[in-house]
Amino acid sequence: MKMMVARAVLAFTVIASLLGVVGLTPSVAQAATPDEIEAAIDAGLEWLASHQNADGSWGASDRAARTGLAVLKFETHATFMGMSPFDPAYIYSSNVEAGLGYILDNCHEVAIGPQDGNDPDTNGNGIGVKAHDPSSVHHEMYETGIVLMAISASQSPDRVVASGSQTGRFYREVAQDIVDFIAWAQYDAPNCYEGGWRYQANYHDSDNSISGYVTLGLHYAVSGPPWGFGLTVPAWVYTQLNTFIDNVQDSVDGEQSDGGSWYVPCSWAWVNILKTGNLLSEMALVGDTQATGRVQDALDYMERHWNDGNADPGWKWSWNPGGPSGQPHYQACFTTMKGFQALGIDEIEVGGSPVNWYDEMADAIVKSQNADGSWPADYWGDSQLSTCWAMLTLQKAAPPALELEPTFDTNPVGTNHTVTATYKVAGQPQSGVQVNFEVVTGPNAGESGSDITDANGVATFTYTGNGGTGTDSIVATAVDASGAELISARASKEWTQPSTAIPAITTWGIAAAIVALGALAIMLRRRHAHQTA
């Protein structure tokens, strides 16, 4: 058993990719470069946008879920660009608007009440809200969990629903009633299946494929902006989920499945990396950390099977890292990404050597992209789903354990910039925790500070941008109660030339170079914004 220590390395975003383009951050040896990752995402987004149906949906079945994953991708891409997904300047804003419109048109109210003595109706209006394809309710839990992600990641809690059964309500109100529905739909009977979810509400045989998507929806919903609306999940949902986690995890008794996730607790083992990724994010949601024993057991499973050359239980399906035919299992990449991201894990240990999981996955994803921008059909999904899973993995689009805001901001050189870190465990703010902040790259690299979280779990860091123009990359770290290190996603701060500043005559040469570099950055940014229009 070993401790995994997260390190402040290589949390690429599109913004960081742009920095890579202008040469301000070092590229990574033997992995997909930031340029390659950015180009892959741009081509993938263009392909995905071109496959949206006229009614705003994607696909021909399970359309609420398919549309939710596509919308989530377009939303998180806007987030990483520092924009609202509804900003008319965002080239995919109309795709987001039409997609969310379709999703909300397919939301349905459900009367809910106490289950096994627990009240799921947090806002006391007697209803929950679910979403599913108009032609089928068969996959309603899977669809509803994904739809909750898409609404939560819209950055728009106060946007008003324009059509359908939820007309006139705020997004945050609809999202809270989706949380209420999920709480109601959790399986309650005190047996092996307690605390999980199946294809339909309150159905026995809870499984850890469906439960993985449902809990990821909850994870987005309880997160602060830009990932979610900071909504409330009843504490007893976590208590029951905790029981499910214990029942679905393979017991450690000296064999290959130890610590991994079964499909259905007690009755259907089928342990693999895909479901163990789900298990890790469920553990994070209920408040486990890297140091928790069962998290270590699950990580041991991931490390033991990391290099398996198959799609089940592994993720290196038809793996050929040296050539173009290598194809990873995209959904397994996605579930692994969200589990590691939720626990703040950058590095694992495989065969005694450190492995940067993101570098390996990003490299395989970029190399296996189709020429038209899509990704090949996955082990459990067609090309459209693969394209969503691949791009969500490439941008690490899942709520981190330690949130850092604003994700992106711009200010003139010489002014102050403040970032805010929020630390919550199972949705509860953690006070009295020291958070360390550092500018890791950019003109102000080396600036650092620390703060103690307040009653809201919030710590802040302010510094003055005296290092000239360019873009800083900022990261926050903290040590949790169990001694494990948490790391935030990176935030970017762009420093621009003050409009009133007149450079001294002796610095004209430097100023000209700075202006040229700024113009290049702007040009690249515009090219980035328009090349897929």
Ligand SMILES: [Ca+2]
């Ligand atoms: Ca309600």
Ligand SMILES: [Ca+2]
């Ligand atoms: Ca229930």
Ligand SMILES: [Ca+2]
């Ligand atoms: Ca075992």
